[in-house]
Amino acid sequence: MNESNQEININKTNNDSQNVLVEVKHEQTLFAEPLFNIGGFAVTNSLLVSWMVVLLIIIIFATLKLSIKKIPGKIQGIFEMIFEWFLETFDSVTGDHKKSLQFFPLVFTFFIFILLNNWFGLLPGVGTVGQVVSEHGEQVLIPFFRGGTADLNTTLALALIAVAASHLFGIFKLGAWKYLNKFINIEAFLEIPKKIMKEPTIILVNPIKAFVGLVEIVGEIAKVASLSFRLFGNIFAGEVLLASMSAMIAWLVPIPFMFLEIIVGVIQALIFAMLTLAFLTINTGEEH
Numbered sequence: 001m002n003e004s005n006q007e008i009n010i011n012k013t014n015n016d017s018q019n020v021l022v023e024v025k026h027e028q029t030l031f032a033e034p035l036f037n038i039g040g041f042a043v044t045n046s047l048l049v050s051w052m053v054v055l056l057i058i059i060i061f062a063t064l065k066l067s068i069k070k071i072p073g074k075i076q077g078i079f080e081m082i083f084e085w086f087l088e089t090f091d092s093v094t095g096d097h098k099k100s101l102q103f104f105p106l107v108f109t110f111f112i113f114i115l116l117n118n119w120f121g122l123l124p125g126v127g128t129v130g131q132v133v134s135e136h137g138e139q140v141l142i143p144f145f146r147g148g149t150a151d152l153n154t155t156l157a158l159a160l161i162a163v164a165a166s167h168l169f170g171i172f173k174l175g176a177w178k179y180l181n182k183f184i185n186i187e188a189f190l191e192i193p194k195k196i197m198k199e200p201t202i203i204l205v206n207p208i209k210a211f212v213g214l215v216e217i218v219g220e221i222a223k224v225a226s227l228s229f230r231l232f233g234n235i236f237a238g239e240v241l242l243a244s245m246s247a248m249i250a251w252l253v254p255i256p257f258m259f260l261e262i263i264v265g266v267i268q269a270l271i272f273a274m275l276t277l278a279f280l281t282i283n284t285g286e287e288h
Contacts, residue, residue, distance in 0.1 A: 032151040033142045035131075045143055046151035049126075053116045053148060057109075083108075093274065094281045103280050106165060110158065111273040114149055118235055118265030121147025122242075122258055149235045149268075152228065159227035162276040163220060170283035179283075183217050185210040223279060227272060234268050 032044035064079060072080060086108060090100035120126060126145045148154045171179045180186075195202050238261045245257055 032146060032153065035142070035144065044151070045146040046148045046154060049120055049145050050117065050148035050154060053113060053120060056116065057112060086111075089274075090277060093277050099281065099284070103169075103277055107273050107277045107280070110162065110276055111269050114158070114231065114272055115265060115269035117148035117154070118269060119262065120145070121150055121235065121239060122261055122265075147235060147239070149231055150239050152232045155228040155232040156224070158231070158272070159224045162227060162272075163223050163279065166276070166279040166283045167220075169280055173284040174286070181213070183213045183220075185213040227275060231268055231272055234264060238264055 032046035034042040034044050035048060036043055064076070067073075068076060083104075087097070087100050087104060090104060090107070091097050094100050094103065123145075126143070126147065129144055131142055131144070132139050167179075170182075242257055242261065
């Protein structure tokens, strides 16, 4: 947990007018700080940023949709080049252009949402502009804004959606019964009485198949942990690094680290998107 202290001049009025220096602490917390409540629902600074990013995405792509032309302009041309590059990259993973087109809306949305959240944390004022509250006799700064992906709740939600979507696509593609048997292999046990006379070894082989399915369930849980903690860990570490550099030397020194974080933001968004695509491809493939 990184902590940087700031001093604020407060004018205190009494018999003699004087300036009092009050120490305000700003802690880089693992958790997102609540700003206000809507009913019984607490809105945190990272959730607020996530809503802003969603609104920004809606505005950008609604504007693009309304301005689409048969002869593309510069902006439309740039986006078409980006889409084509992603589709070509997706084809190298799925091996099927039709699948790439099916998965593109979900996977590309993940990429854009995560990328903008990663970069939002680098904007001036994010993490430093906020309200000062009193906690345990100390003045503490609670920032109004914090990058959504620097909150484990956000990355965990994204990971759960990604893994759940891969299972739903698998069920729609293969059928519920066939897909269920990839994890709880009931068919393997039902085959034993039918084939035991012709293949005696089936009494050993098929229980192993069923056990492998249970291992797959553990693997699915590990996917959620891997996706969420990888993204959260990299973005949160970047926040701590920038806060530490700024606390030591505020001018010029943090700039190279900010450029590094811009690159890290792109890489982490791309990794999350490509892993999601890989999970979708694997879960919709026939088991051999």
